[in-house]
Amino acid sequence: EPEVTQTPSHQVTQMGQEVILRCVPISNHLYFYWYRQILGQKVEFLVSFYNNEISEKSEIFDDQFSVERPDGSNFTLKIRSTKLEDSAMYFCATLGQSLDDGYTFGSGTRLTVV
């Protein structure tokens, strides 16, 4: 079964540092998403990406966040200057042309800001 791969699985960073979270989508998928989940809370939408541009973004996705597909395969989420409250699980999700299968989520990156 095709998978969405996320790296690293766990990252610890100091407050104020930049982090880049990486996702390798399923090869023929066209829609890409980032979600985050603070410990014990619900899954929150951050941003959707289609045709090499942002489609939608939430109020959480402020100027500190950016996304890109630098090489046509990887899909990255960058946080420019991390804050303590950015500590969360970050999930990448992708959706193919066959919309019947729903989103496929990666196993997540646990970001800890200290």
Added chain:
Amino acid sequence: LAKTTQPISMDSYEGQEVNITCSHNNIATNDYITWYQQFPSQGPRFIIQGYKTKVTNEVASLFIPADRKSSTLSLPRVSLSDTAVYYCLVGDMGGDMRFGAGTRLTVKP
């Protein structure tokens, strides 16, 4: 985006059928209804999706009444490994799907 309402938690016993109902009164014409399962420290996993009437796959059934203002996920003969949080999402496919608080299902022996 249509708002969804689900019970916060449910308990069941192994071997029982579990039905989780989700209300989505403001569902739009183009919206689909999708259910996901999430185990601790894992990403959500797609269970089933439907637009109207009934959909069944190898793990669950989804019942959607004619007015589409609610939907019911049915899990036949649950086991301990079905203990998880179940999310009902409503939205236009390809659009941003927003998660609610979900239903925490606990299956007891």
